[in-house]
Amino acid sequence: MLKISKSIEYSIFALKQIYNNKNINLLIARDIAEKENIPTELVAKLLQKMKKNGILESVQGKLGGYRFAKNVEDITLYSVVEAIDEDIQVTECLCENATEEHCKRxxxxxxxxxxxxxxxxxxxxxxNLKLTEMFN
Structure with a gap:
């Protein structure tokens, strides 16, 4: 069965929380984890990956937290998948380094x-699927 990994799913939930709060306040990993019932350490790790890949930026200080690093209208599901380092492959033979060890055929x-x-x-x-399409 084709399915999106938990890391991608949790990343989307985290981004939705940031999106829903974008005009109110910045969120930290703990806030998102509590609202989405996801382990805080995992949320922190995913947020850092998305920050490293230019989807998010962090603001330091008492009122700090995460916000989008660019216009949310420009962020696609694919950019999130790439940021989390997930390979999209329907079968093992389509991975970049596939050999006969993966499949004899x-x-x-x-x-x-x-x-x-x-x-x-x-x-x-x-x-082509924008985050805003998923969130609205």
Whole structure:
């Protein structure tokens, strides 16, 4: 079954909290973790990855926390997936370093091309799906 990882899911929930509070106050990892019932350490790790990849920025101080580093309208699901270092692959043979160790049929598989097409369609969908579409 194709599914989004928990890390991506939790990242989206965290971003939604930041989005919903963007005109009120900045949120810290603990605030988000409590609201979404996600371990604080995991939220902190995911927020740091998104900060490192330019999705979020942090503000220090008593009223500090996280906010979007760029216009939220420009952030796609794909950019979040990339920031969290998740590979999008429908099958193991489509990973970048696939060898015959991954699949004995890799050189002669008649399904590799259709799976590759499916994978590309999923990636394109993610590249075109804005966070704001998910949140509104």
């Amino acid at each position: 890799i050189l002669s598989c008649s399904l590799r091309s259709p799976f590759n097409k499916l994978q590309n369609e999923i990636i394109n969908l993610m590249k």
